[in-house]
Amino acid sequence: MFVCGLIGVAGAKCPDQVQAALEVIAHRGPDGRGVYADEAVPLGHNRLAILDPAHGHQPFETEDGRYILTFNGEIYNFKLLAQHLRRRGVVLRTNCDTETLAYWLREKGVDGLSALNGMFALAFWDKVDRRLILARDRFGMKPLYISPQSNRLIFASEIKAMLPWLDVKPNFDAIKEFLTFQNVIGKHSFFSGVEQVGPGEFIEWVPDQVRRGTYWRIEFPEPSSLSAKEASHRYRDQLESSVERHLISDVPLGSYLSGGIDSGSVAALAARQINAPLQTFTGAFTDGRYYDEREGAFAVAQSVNAQTHEIEITPEHYLENIVDVLWHLDEPTLGTGALPQYMVSQMVSDHVKVVLTGHGGDELYAGYQVNKSIFIRDNLARAPFSALGMLSSVRRDELTRVLYFLLFPLLVPEVRYGIFIMTSSKEWRRLAGPGLVETCEEYGPFESVRDLVDGHGYSAEQSLFVFYLRTYLRTLFTQEDKVGMAHSIEARMPICENGLLDFAMSLPLSTKLDGGRLKSIPKAAVSDVLPSAIYRLPKRGFPTPFARWYRCNPLRDFLAELLLSDRSRSRGLYSEKFISQLFKSCTETDSDTLWDYARANKLYALSMVELWFRIFIDGESPYKANL
Structure with a gap:
């Protein structure tokens, strides 16, 4: 298992430039560096070794020399894939997912991508057929950017590595989108001509041709008939198994720990499965009790006998680090959490190389107040008693956001999707200066929102799920990856595992909000391993002062x-x-x-x-x- 930075240029012979670009993203892999180059494609790789550090050097070539792989991430089910390959007579010489993935793709091609359970961004080159495959995991946990040009395709883990091949210009459509939502909803970026490979997507390049495809789509099954109690038991079983898979490492490992249910449950279950005290990492502000989540974090840490580490984040940290933070991010991202994440990641790097996180619980299992708003609005006509019952469950600390998503669509219809509008169309006319008005006057940022959820036959609750999975969570992953890799650490997300995603899509919102509680299934599932004090704390989500x-x-x-x-x-x-x-x-x-x-x-x-x-x-x- 290797987390890394990758860079390549399909359609050009430029190994020296690729080698130089690897230096720009050296933070993504201090344990090794490699470049493969032929007449058509140079591939570069910076290596952060996690499992079987003696093997798995990249770019990896198959024994016959035909296929070359460079990839960033972890394939958690690689042992099962290896068993399948060995039954077909493939000889595997290492205990590393890199080798298994290379031979799996040799056997299956793009049809094998859907079988991968993990987080990854990869480039796979067939030098005989002169065919390159790029792909990204179904969540979008690992970033991958491309710049299609007239006769070549540039791709990399971070945009800054691509700059020598770009005519660097701002993409004002993406900037307008960011200023509207404080997030870029579509695949484009702040850099003109640079876009993301989407979650669950692949890119196939042959000389003078680029094809984009999807190997995994969001398809909702029939709603599960499980009771909330049954669902919580199944969630617990799946989370325990996922945490066990995410603990595989030959280097020191720890866990983020906030005052929330998700990071607490991951840390508590991980502590039960290792033989030494779990190292936990918490960031805090001293600007008032609301901004200090240490009460809940330390309650969990004490209950599992963890070895705790904490950092108090100050305005001086902001001033000293915000330029570095944005440079590592490549472009502004969602919310104000990047700076505190950066500081906590820096602390983590002093102690461990791998850290577990609680990402995904809110988006997959209805942890945000908007879920109550959607439920109330969707049921008001057809099931008024259910809607009123949910309305009566709204807590005082939830009320403002629930009302925002219930009432604000009357003024801004797009809010009905569950999206927060930072700058409305009316306010945009007051905010934008001539430099923005002249460059993106005809672009409507709400088009990206409608393209994402309209025309797919989704219900209101399904549209909300898709929107948060494909926008907020994707951006949080990119942010977590880049601020972590800034300090050469790998973040793993046990809640964001294929089985837990499939399970989340099978549960109706009424089950996820059982008893009028946000995230009721995860809360019930770990009630025996988390201290009761954590359930009394308000939901905060690492607020910044x-x-x-x-x-x-x-x-x-x-x-x-x-x-x-x-x-x-x-x-x-x-x-x-x-x-x-x-x-x-x-x-x-x-x-x-x-x-x-x-x-x-x-x-x-x-x-x-x-x-x-x-x-x-x-x-x-x-x-x-x-x-």
Whole structure:
């Protein structure tokens, strides 16, 4: 098992350039580096060795020299695939998923991708047929970018490695999409001509031709008739098995631990399956009890006798690291969590090489308040008593967000999909400066939302599931991958395993919200291994106190220079009047409400866009940006 960074150029002979590009993403693999090159395709690989470190060097060539593989990730069912191959007479010489994957793809081609259970981004080259296959796992846990050009295809784990082959220009459609949703919904990126390989997709390249295909689609089965109790038992069995598979490692391993159910359940189940105290890692803010999740985290840690590590994140961390964070991310991403994730990952790297996470529980098993909104709205006419019962279950700390998704669609119809709108169409006209108005006047960001869920025959709850799986969760994975790999660590997500995804798609929303509780199935499934105190804590999701930080120096001046200076104004991205009013409203208040958080969130997003221009368009060094 090897997590890595990969880079390649199909249709060009440039091994020296590929070697140089690997240096740009050296953080993704400090344990080794390799380049394969022939007349048509050079492939580069940086290696972070996790299992069987003595073997599995990449790019990997099959014994006959015909097939070459470079891949980033882990194939958790590789032993089962290896058994199948050996029955067919294939001789495997290592205990490494790299070799198994190479021969599996030799036997099956793209038809074998659906059998893979793991997280991966791969490039597989057949030098006889001159055919290249690129593919990404069904969740999108490992990033993979492509830039199709007239006679070649550039691809890599991170966009920054592709820059020598690009005419670097901003993609204003993606920027408008980000400023609307604080997320890029489609496959495009901030870089013109660069897009993602989508989750469950493959790309097939032969000289002068590129074909995009899908090896796994979201297909909902008939709703399960399991009771909530039966569903929780099955969830527990599957999660325990998944955690066991995710513990396979020949290097030190630990677990993130917040005050939430998901990271707590993964850590608790992992602690039961290892022979030494589990090392856990927690980030915290000291800006008030709401921002400090250590109470729940330490309750779990104490219950499993974990060896705890913590970091208190400060405004100084923000100032010292935010440029590096954005450079590693390649482009601004969802929410304000990248900085705290980056700091916790840095702490993790001092102790272990692999860390388990609780990603996916909210998206797959109805952990967000929007699920209650959709249930209420969908049942109000056909099952009014069920809808009213769910409405009565809404807790005080859930009320604002539930009402937002219930009522705001009356003003902005697209909110009905369950999407948070950071900048409405009406506000966009006040926000956008001439630099944005002139470049993306005809682009409507809601098109990406409609393309994702409309026309597929989904019910309202299924549309919500698809939307969060294909947008929020995909972005969170990319963010987690890049801030982790910035410090050469691998993050693994046991909840995001094929079987648990299939199970989640089989459960109706009424079961997932049993008793009016968000994420009721996971909560019931681990009630015997988690301390009762964790169930009494409100859902927070690693909130950041940026609204408070932005009112004081050093961050107030930092943001003012980013957004209000002559330099930023000359770029023309934002209306000077709008940005001045937003800055003033954020920095000249003493309140700390959800509204203050939303305004600070917007200020953060706008500043990250400006910072992106300075790093990638203006060409400033990521470590010595003259801000």
